[in-house]
């Protein structure tokens with residue numbers, strides 16, 4: 001049993017806490033926002049219920065997770081600290097500086113950054129060798145994958161230790177050789193999002209059609225056979241011919257009018273009731289439920 005401290009109890013922080021509790025660990029969560037901290041318990045129970053956790057086990061899991069009112073309280077009782085604060089370099093730097101004043105130099109620190117450079121996240125740290133990128137996927141208690149990567153100054157013993165712990169929890173751990181923005185998963189994901197926006201901008205289809213294509217073809221295929229295996233399966237010569245023909249026409253855009261247009265009208269997506277698609281009342285909850293149950297239904301062995 002390891003004692004984890006999580007800084008930031010938002011979407012990822014509370015989800016990571018659930019994933020760690022499912023593996024039998026103890027977790028302390030600190031959030032700068034008292035309202036977020038006050039709702040922690042309720043959000044954790046809801047996540048456990050969405051996983052069909054037997055009612056008798058819900059109490060046992062929640063008892064493993066406690067809230068800390070201050071950072072000083074959090075560090076008193078932990079072996080590893082995870083930062084899950086917003087994806088802003090200045091916020092991460094400020095949190096890591098405050099943390100390092102309070103913990104011993106040997107304590108591992110994991111950053112859940114999605115797309116920042118780990119080397120930049122660790123830039124002002126007193127002990128950057130302990131900072132490991134440990135990128136969970138939402139919902140962390142459902143999705144098996146965790147991506148682990150070092151910053152330029154990370155001591156590889158901390159990386160190995162993180163991989164061993166995650167493997168011990170039954171996660172599918174992949175270890176990157178070096179720091180790269182977006183790890184592997186988000187680079188693949190946003191290459192695809194960029195192309196989807198390009199198709200909208202070219203008037204090829206509407207946003208709902210993109211989702212239908214993805215959910216009824218590639219989403220299914222890629223959960224069974226990954227794109228590298230598929231390239232071999234159809235043949236590298238055919239893969240090469242397709243790329244020769246298609247690659248010059250794929251988007252390399254760095255501006256995104258298909259997003260800017262709704263954003264300038266105040267349409268941010270689910271939170272504002274509309275974005276690329278309409279979001280009637282109740283749709284957010286339905287999608288959260290579908291995300292958890294749909295992924296669990298499709299889980300395959302790595």
Ligand SMILES: NC(=O)c1ccc[n+]([C@@H]2O[C@H](COP(=O)([O-])OP(=O)(O)OC[C@H]3O[C@@H](n4cnc5c(N)ncnc54)[C@H](O)[C@@H]3O)[C@@H](O)[C@H]2O)c1
Nearest residue numbers: 008010011012031032033036084085086087112113114138
């Ligand atoms: N949302 C996702 O799907 C996802 C997936 C993987 C990784 N991530 C990454 O995880 C991190 C957190 O993302 P999130 O989606 O949970 O964000 P979130 O906004 O839901 O949660 C962040 C929490 O940090 C708290 N916070 C802000 N400043 C703080 C401080 N100084 N001290 C303590 N708490 C503070 C906020 O009150 C908030 O509750 C980001 O780096 C993000 O890129 C997100």
